[in-house]
Amino acid sequence: xxxxxxxxxxxxxxxxxxxxxxxxxxxxxxxxxxxxxxxxxxxxxxxxxxxxxxxxxxxxxxxxxxxxxxxxxxxxxxxxxxxxxxxxxxxxxxxxxxxxxxxxxxxxxxxxxxxxxxxxxxxxxxxxxxxxxxxxxxxxxxxxxxxxxxxxxxxxxxxxxxxxxxxxxxxxxxxxxxxxxxxxxxxxxxxxxxxxxxxxxxxxxxxxxxxxxxxxxxxxxxxxxxxxxxxxxxxxxxxxxxxxxxxxxxxxxxxxxxxxxxxxxxxxxxxxxxxxxxxxxxxxxxxxxxxxxxxxxxxxxxxxxxxxxxxxxxxxxxxxxxxxxxxxxxxxxxxxxxxxxxxxxxxxxx
Numbered sequence: 100x101x102x103x104x105x106x107x108x109x110x111x112x113x114x115x116x117x118x119x120x121x122x123x124x125x126x127x128x129x130x131x132x133x134x135x136x137x138x139x140x141x142x143x144x145x146x147x148x149x150x151x152x153x154x155x156x157x158x159x160x161x162x163x164x165x166x167x168x169x170x171x172x173x174x175x176x177x178x179x180x181x182x183x184x185x186x187x188x189x190x191x192x193x194x195x196x197x198x199x200x201x202x203x204x205x206x207x208x209x210x211x212x213x214x215x216x217x218x219x220x221x222x223x224x225x226x227x228x229x230x231x232x233x234x235x236x237x238x239x240x241x242x243x244x245x246x247x248x249x250x251x252x253x254x255x256x257x258x259x260x261x262x263x264x265x266x267x268x269x270x271x272x273x274x275x276x277x278x279x280x281x282x283x284x285x286x287x288x289x290x291x292x293x294x295x296x297x298x299x300x301x302x303x304x305x306x307x308x309x310x311x312x313x314x315x316x317x318x319x320x321x322x323x324x325x326x327x328x329x330x331x332x333x334x335x336x337x338x339x340x341x342x343x344x345x346x347x348x349x350x351x352x353x354x355x356x357x358x359x360x361x362x363x364x365x366x367x368x369x370x371x372x373x374x375x376x377x378x379x380x381x382x383x384x385x386x387x388x389x390x391x392x393x394x395x396x397x398x399x400x401x402x403x404x405x406x407x408x409x410x411x412x413x414x415x416x417x418x419x420x421x422x423x424x425x426x427x428x429x430x431x432x433x434x435x436x437x438x439x440x441x442x443x444x445x446x447x448x449x
Contacts, residue, residue: 297387
């Protein structure tokens, strides 16, 4: 699979983004712009095997699988990984992750004389944005731009305004069977998030689904993962004519193809929002104790597509970047977003 250094003289930029599906997806538009600006530079993305399908539409890009739970685990495993990557003829490293593992790789590559630039996560700015008093409530640099800045520092400046979305991917036979090639508008709904503090109340989401199903304009596809979520979504699916739970029915690659063919996605501040946005699908996001100002708005989406809780009542929002921290009394901030608001936003966008 790999060429040795003596067998290749091409420029090969290693891009490190090991985990967090949403963050991996946010790298895609940036890499598309890079590819268009520098078509002769090879890209090697180091990530988990599961995420490989996210990058399939980018030419001259190889995904190298990081087995961080197996042969690449720990300091010795990361040393083995760096030796494997070195044989690919890596000429520069763009670390879009900047965590302990990538810091180890940075050190190992630096010892070999390879230039490494790490993403600036803006930790001090984000701390000022999320502190409860004297909050610096302002829009921070987007994560996409932070990624682009890494390439600029490596000597590859790019302009994200030059981005072009790919053509819609062809549907597989499994997707065609699942969708029945419905001529209604295809709406994806991803009702879960990592933390309850940024997950819309299920009873409210069911109200949204109920109203949209009765309108008979939408074919609604429910996204999630894991047995608990699958059971919840199967229960919803069983009650409505125009609703299909896709959990466990498609491979991840097929899920991406379906997402790329949606007319609209409704999601929390979560990975599914970024997966839809990377295909140019109009994406409506529901926010709890997090906020778009932190820089995680889905790519190319207008702020009008972000539905926020009552910020006058919950004036400490954002209380954290990822939704894992919030003060007493902020457990139910999502309850201040009424189903009618969500329904009207979807209908207006369609």
